[in-house]
Amino acid sequence: MQVLYQVDVGKMAVDEALRNIQENFVLAESDFEFASQLVYGTLEKMEELDKTIAGYSREWQLERMAAVDRNILRLAMYEMLYVDDIPHGVSINEAVELAKRFGGKDSGKFINGILGAFARRVGETRA
Template sequence: MSRRQARERALQVLFQVDMGGADPREAFAQMDEEFGKMAGSEDFAGKLVYGVLENLAFIDRVIAAVSKDWSLNRMANVDRNIMRLALYEVFFCDNIPNNVSVNEAVEVGKIFGGDDSGKFINGILGKVIENIDEYSPEKVKT
């Protein structure tokens, strides 16, 4: 399984957790049952999901700070969770270049989101990357 597929699986799990309050382990098991077990990148998908959940308050504060006119609740659920994944990678995965995280988020947004998801996601993430020091975990308190 590629990292893109792992990101897609992580998005699907986060969506279930976000929308239905699913337990992440159960959501992963359900995805495995429905779509087959992941081969190769299951650790990466798990790292993304659990990393987002552990840092959710910080990540959501960053999104809220950048998207001044859009509350988190107004955002499309898919877009919000794609941005959460990307921001987790940006702030907590030093081995992934920021431009890769943003590009992957935009592409996943085009697949799973609405017509304007790619542009919206790119706009929000681009603002964070442009001013990344302003949004560091040390400055954005949870």
């Protein structure tokens, strides 16, 4: 989420943002590779993800959402759509925890509401 935020808000190059994360956090190589796959996958599908998010956040335009919330939603929806070995509930729970830690006071509820509705719509195929 922090890499996506740096790319979105800071207009940082993806490789530079990934290097920052790698330098500032102790990550096993496999964790860094997984994080990189999530970042590149999310960015590759961002237009589709943003359209989906906009469809579920009728009261909030994507551009007016808090940048943290927007990027958490992008990442979680990417996982839910394209990462088969992560259950939807896990993606939602992790997103809510990120929102509580990095977002505003109502971010957790906002993220949970959108992702919960999305999960119900696409069907909970992964328990």
